[in-house]
Amino acid sequence: MKHSIAGTSPPQRRRLLFRVTLVLLAAAVAAVGWGCSADDASSGALGVNAGNDGRNSANNGANNGANNGAANNGNAGTNTNNNNGANNGFIPEPEETFNFRAPRSTRNFVFVANTSLDAVAKVDARTLEISSIEVGDRPTVVRTYKPENMAVVLSEGSSEVSVIRAGDATDYVVHMDLPRGMNAMEVSPKGDWALAWFDFNAALADPDTQIGDAPPFQELALVKLKEGDEVVYRATVGFQVLSVAFDDAGEHAYVVTRSGVSIVKFSELTGDTLLPPVAIADVGIEDELEREVAVTGDGRYAFVRSGGLEGINIVDLDSREIALVALDAIPTDLDIVPGANRAMAVVRQTNQLAIIDLPGAISDPESVRVIELGDEPAGQAELTADARKAVVFTAAEERQAITVVNLADGEFQTWPLRKGVKAVAVAPWGDEAVIFHSKQPGEPQPGESQDQLIAKSWGYSLFDIETGFAKLETVPSEPGEFLFTEEGGRQKLYILLNDKARGVRQVEIINMRALSAQSLRLGSPPEHIGIIPNDGDPRIYISQEHGVGRMSFIFEQTGEVRTVTGFQLNSLIE
Numbered sequence: 001m002k003h004s005i006a007g008t009s010p011p012q013r014r015r016l017l018f019r020v021t022l023v024l025l026a027a028a029v030a031a032v033g034w035g036c037s038a039d040d041a042s043s044g045a046l047g048v049n050a051g052n053d054g055r056n057s058a059n060n061g062a063n064n065g066a067n068n069g070a071a072n073n074g075n076a077g078t079n080t081n082n083n084n085g086a087n088n089g090f091i092p093e094p095e096e097t098f099n100f101r102a103p104r105s106t107r108n109f110v111f112v113a114n115t116s117l118d119a120v121a122k123v124d125a126r127t128l129e130i131s132s133i134e135v136g137d138r139p140t141v142v143r144t145y146k147p148e149n150m151a152v153v154l155s156e157g158s159s160e161v162s163v164i165r166a167g168d169a170t171d172y173v174v175h176m177d178l179p180r181g182m183n184a185m186e187v188s189p190k191g192d193w194a195l196a197w198f199d200f201n202a203a204l205a206d207p208d209t210q211i212g213d214a215p216p217f218q219e220l221a222l223v224k225l226k227e228g229d230e231v232v233y234r235a236t237v238g239f240q241v242l243s244v245a246f247d248d249a250g251e252h253a254y255v256v257t258r259s260g261v262s263i264v265k266f267s268e269l270t271g272d273t274l275l276p277p278v279a280i281a282d283v284g285i286e287d288e289l290e291r292e293v294a295v296t297g298d299g300r301y302a303f304v305r306s307g308g309l310e311g312i313n314i315v316d317l318d319s320r321e322i323a324l325v326a327l328d329a330i331p332t333d334l335d336i337v338p339g340a341n342r343a344m345a346v347v348r349q350t351n352q353l354a355i356i357d358l359p360g361a362i363s364d365p366e367s368v369r370v371i372e373l374g375d376e377p378a379g380q381a382e383l384t385a386d387a388r389k390a391v392v393f394t395a396a397e398e399r400q401a402i403t404v405v406n407l408a409d410g411e412f413q414t415w416p417l418r419k420g421v422k423a424v425a426v427a428p429w430g431d432e433a434v435i436f437h438s439k440q441p442g443e444p445q446p447g448e449s450q451d452q453l454i455a456k457s458w459g460y461s462l463f464d465i466e467t468g469f470a471k472l473e474t475v476p477s478e479p480g481e482f483l484f485t486e487e488g489g490r491q492k493l494y495i496l497l498n499d500k501a502r503g504v505r506q507v508e509i510i511n512m513r514a515l516s517a518q519s520l521r522l523g524s525p526p527e528h529i530g531i532i533p534n535d536g537d538p539r540i541y542i543s544q545e546h547g548v549g550r551m552s553f554i555f556e557q558t559g560e561v562r563t564v565t566g567f568q569l570n571s572l573i574e
Helices: 200-205 450-455
Strands: 002-007 021-025 109-114 119-124 130-134 139-145 150-155 160-165 170-177 184-187 193-197 219-224 231-236 241-246 252-257 260-265 290-295 301-306 311-316 322-326 333-337 342-347 352-357 369-372 380-383 389-393 401-406 412-416 421-426 432-437 458-464 470-475 479-487 490-499 504-511 516-521 526-532 539-544 550-555 561-565
Touching (some): 130 170, 380 421, 389 421, 450 470
Antiparallel strands (some): 002 170, 119 130, 150 160, 184 193, 252 260, 401 412, 539 550
């Protein structure tokens, strides 16, 4: 273990020396998906997930960042509803993916990993001063704990973890060795532990990762973050760690693997440990199929959705018993209702929503309530903040419609749209949503009809959930990461647009009450967006592609924009 105190202007030198819902897609397929951004509770990123990626729900309060998304009446081996998804024609819904490598913020700072210089840039939101903190070789993953201005950095090249407690004048830094091959990491909700593991799917997407270097498929690193008592323990878990989630109390972690869920009890950790997984499916269900696992907030149950199962498995994580809630077809989406032992499953083939309450559904499967949506499109659903309504849609086919379902009485209303749906994000205050649209091939041509122009353009709609009013905005490039904010009654949405070939480098700033948008052109192509609370005077930060690093800050209260260039050089404020 190495301790250091870093000042605000450390030497620039190279070292010779890396939401509570999870979607697990076990087939190794490339992903180009929609998913949660890595920094803030109301942020996200756009695309289409075609394969084996984790989803962290858009709940960074339970972590919404994380972006960050995630889902047998009988005994093991006796389930007659297990179908082989490779042969039954089941087509999964395109799903979200999680971006591990975006900058991260704490209460007053932004931390940006600089892989080429083996350092982390710390940007002070109050002064825009930049300092560089030396970490391990090739830092790639940054995680933060906002209340303590703490950042945890994983350096893949030297298999190290660095714990940084940022201060105004000095930074307390601890470096510790990790097991080789770790490339993913999460920090617990209480900021007392970090968990690191090897993410095979992230490695596939990273051209710099040498997967052939004997990766640790069944090893987890448990990093104790208590100041002055930092230590790394090793845990053996099930085969291939896919994602990690935490209970609401932050007392346990749930490590989802292809062979089940390994449970970490932080209060019992005193050294290296063995954590055999709890099975989450019958042996007959192929582990190569699409699978989604969601753990209830109290950590008692796991809901499991599989591409080979006509229903939802409910796993009692204490007793290890598995019960099946049979449905009419294979579900395509699964969501946990926050604050309740309740799940909602969407079945696209039959256009149904199933509401599953525990523990009643285990002893009485007939208690499961099914809402029939008739001919309306249903493949995925997004819950409002109060969990009273669900916004239902499908991204698997071109359907220019969206449905709002009242979950209390099952009443629903379908509203027409101008374009097909790619993804939906509901604002954290729950009254509005943004609908990201699919795009037809080709570019708009002179003389084409209005409908043709719209179909071939990228776009999003601002959607009022209560009235069904939708305002279409066409944009010059595919929408990227986005961020909802709510400051002083001003409810806003920020969306990044980036197309280097066409010179598009801008952020859409949207007043969600008026559903009006304006564009702000940036100096460089934008990559990531997040928010720094800054003790009640929040800053929006937008990191950009630039040779020496560039970040723009939007002051939420005044709208002022300032840009910092040169993360590893003397700062230049424009």
